[in-house]
Amino acid sequence: MRKKQKKEFRAKLILILILFIGGVYVQNYHIVPLTVMVSPVAVGNVAAREPEPTFTPTPTTQQEEIEKEIREVFGEHSEKAFLLLKGKEHGTCRENYGLNPKAINRNWVKGKPGVYSSSDYGIFQINDKWQGVTNTKFLFDYKINIRMAWRIYEDSNYSFNLWSCGKYYKI
Numbered sequence: 001m002r003k004k005q006k007k008e009f010r011a012k013l014i015l016i017l018i019l020f021i022g023g024v025y026v027q028n029y030h031i032v033p034l035t036v037m038v039s040p041v042a043v044g045n046v047a048a049r050e051p052e053p054t055f056t057p058t059p060t061t062q063q064e065e066i067e068k069e070i071r072e073v074f075g076e077h078s079e080k081a082f083l084l085l086k087g088k089e090h091g092t093c094r095e096n097y098g099l100n101p102k103a104i105n106r107n108w109v110k111g112k113p114g115v116y117s118s119s120d121y122g123i124f125q126i127n128d129k130w131q132g133v134t135n136t137k138f139l140f141d142y143k144i145n146i147r148m149a150w151r152i153y154e155d156s157n158y159s160f161n162l163w164s165c166g167k168y169y170k171i
Contacts, residue, residue, distance in 0.1 A: 066099045066123060066142050073150050077158065080171045084160050093165040095125045101142040124149035
């Protein structure tokens with residue numbers, strides 16, 4: 001009995017879809033012609049109006065936004081900044097290859113397991129001890145982190161010598 005009911009339901013559904021697509025509306029199993037009311041005023045306005053150009057922004061990833069910010073802040077020095085962060089190739093010195101704004105790296109004390117002397121935060125791995133940072137939460141904001149790195153770089157006579165990879169690359 002159930003199979004027969006399912007077949008009838010499917011047949012009615014298919015019939016309704018065919019009629020609807022063909023311009024007929026089915027209401028309580030009564031066929032009603034599908035009509036569309038169009039106002040002549042509205043049609044006149046639509047025909048007279050030129051289509052307006054629309055701007056569709058290209059979606060960007062956070063990494064693309066971070067790269068753009070680095071280029072804007074570091075300007076002509078941005079290639080050195082990217083070398084510091086991403087290195088030359090796999091296996092070379094790089095501070096934050098993935099440009100992870102939430103990156104934290106601990107500087108462990110040698111010979112004392114589980115004890116670290118300081119931590120590096122964010123895109124440019126800003127060190128809390130050497131920079132005197134007591135509230136590290138703002139270092140996870142990539143825009144603040146990048147601007148802080150620029151200030152350190154600028155104050156170091158346009159050198160990344162305070163970063164390990166900066167020393168490695170002599171930049």
